Amino acid sequence: MSITTPAAKTAQLLAVLWERNRPVVEERMAILESAIHALVATEVLAPEIQVDAANVAHKLAGTLGMFGYPRGTELARMMEEVLELQDPLTPVEARLLQEWFTELRTVLAK
Amino acid sequence: MRKILIIDDEDDIREVAALSLEAVAGWKVVTANCGPEGIRMAAAEKPDAILLDVMMPEMDGPTTFKNLEANPATKDIPVLLLTAKVQGVDQRRFASLGVKAVLFKPFDPLTLSTEMAAVLGWTE
Numbered sequence A: 001m002s003i004t005t006p007a008a009k010t011a012q013l014l015a016v017l018w019e020r021n022r023p024v025v026e027e028r029m030a031i032l033e034s035a036i037h038a039l040v041a042t043e044v045l046a047p048e049i050q051v052d053a054a055n056v057a058h059k060l061a062g063t064l065g066m067f068g069y070p071r072g073t074e075l076a077r078m079m080e081e082v083l084e085l086q087d088p089l090t091p092v093e094a095r096l097l098q099e100w101f102t103e104l105r106t107v108l109a110k
Numbered sequence B: 001m002r003k004i005l006i007i008d009d010e011d012d013i014r015e016v017a018a019l020s021l022e023a024v025a026g027w028k029v030v031t032a033n034c035g036p037e038g039i040r041m042a043a044a045e046k047p048d049a050i051l052l053d054v055m056m057p058e059m060d061g062p063t064t065f066k067n068l069e070a071n072p073a074t075k076d077i078p079v080l081l082l083t084a085k086v087q088g089v090d091q092r093r094f095a096s097l098g099v100k101a102v103l104f105k106p107f108d109p110l111t112l113s114t115e116m117a118a119v120l121g122w123t124e
Helices: A006-042 A047-067 A070-083 A091-109 B011-024 B035-045 B061-070 B088-095 B112-120
Strands: B003-007 B028-032 B049-053 B079-083 B101-104
Touching (some): A006 A047, A047 A070, A047 B011, A070 A091, B003 B035, B011 B028, B049 B061, B079 B112
Parallel strands (some): B003 B049, B049 B079, B079 B101
């Protein structure tokens, strides 16, 4: 079946771009996972690691929705807001980050 | 045919925005991956509008915009800022720069061109 409408063509090309950009998304997820793992394990997060994690959460928030993952954008945005806090992160915040990250993994696996 | 310059350091954003504007609206798209390259391309390509990312290393969007405004060759090109920052304080700060509009990431690739055309007053 041929693709006839601009919308259908765009949707098809978006799927191709998503697959092409998956490695970048996985890299960002790995940075987030590593930071959250360190926070949960040690209850502290080095400032430079927290900044990096906030930056990748920001990038994920800005891109996942355009690939059809609006919940992914929501979760990444919530993580970004917590990671941008100036005060040391609490165990409660660490647990929230872990829960949101797990949900994000599930969302992206669909 | 309308020509749009996209300035964004993220490959995926540039690719999806370019795809959206070319495939959905039929516009010509040129891209730059940093502020300084974007400033050079704006002067050389004379686009009808510029879609400019806020957070970029080396030179951020607001600084890039100020450079575009300071150059007689590019000062009249409408600039639309593109940001993933959704907090009101950020939105007000960006809007106060004097850009034509502030658009938000993630954008819908199927409606980005419609949104841009609306704020730019492009009716055809």
